[in-house]
Amino acid sequence: MKKSLTMSQSLEDYLEAIYKQISEGKNAQVVDIARMLSVKMPSVVRALRELKRLGLVVQEPYAYIELTEKGRRVAxxxxxxxxxxxxxxxxxxxxxxxxxxxxxxxxxxxxxxxxxxxxxxxxxxx
Known part of the structure; x- marks a missing residue:
């Protein structure tokens, strides 16, 4: 039986913001996501940490945020x-x-x- 992914509303909003940036051909960066969601950058960093843990995004230090295949599907x-x-x-x-x-x-x-x-x-x- 496949276990469904349970995410908070907030994490879904972050994931959708990243998806929108990438879909529009833009690079997803912490500062852009913070601006889109009207939150502070440390909040984005915390959300990214959780999204990484869930296997939905990847980001190397000082690099753009990317969605994994699973992240693209969910987003x-x-x-x-x-x-x-x-x-x-x-x-x-x-x-x-x-x-x-x-x-x-x-x-x-x-x-x-x-x-x-x-x-x-x-x-x-x-």
């Missing part, structure tokens, strides 16, 4: 949930700014069943 899942929820909320008439903010909160707490139901509902509504 893609988190980011996909965020995009789905944000799009769903905007279809309901919520502004993009609020939809993104609310999606960030919702993506961590909704069950896989609820996410799948929203995905199905959204795809059927196209």
């Amino acid at each position: 893609h899942q988190v980011h996909s949930r965020h995009k789905l929820l944000s799009a769903f909320l905007m279809k309901l008439g919520v502004s993009k700014r609020i939809a993104d903010k609310d999606a960030c909160l919702m993506e961590h707490i909704l069950s896989a069943e609820t996410i799948d139901a929203i995905r199905t509902y959204t795809e059927e509504g196209k």
Whole structure:
């Protein structure tokens, strides 16, 4: 039986921020992640330590942050949930700014069943 990875909301946010930077063709650095998440650099360093322990990122001293294959998979899942929820909320008439903010909160707490139901509902509504 495959054990699922359990991460805090905060770690998911850090992982998603790293994923966004890399997806946009940018180098992921501690200072950039701190700026994106409005946190201090020591907080990013602590989060990176935990993400490394979980096998999701690699970073040599003074080098860019990179996602492992496992990290890319998990980050893609988190980011996909965020995009789905944000799009769903905007279809309901919520502004993009609020939809993104609310999606960030919702993506961590909704069950896989609820996410799948929203995905199905959204795809059927196209």
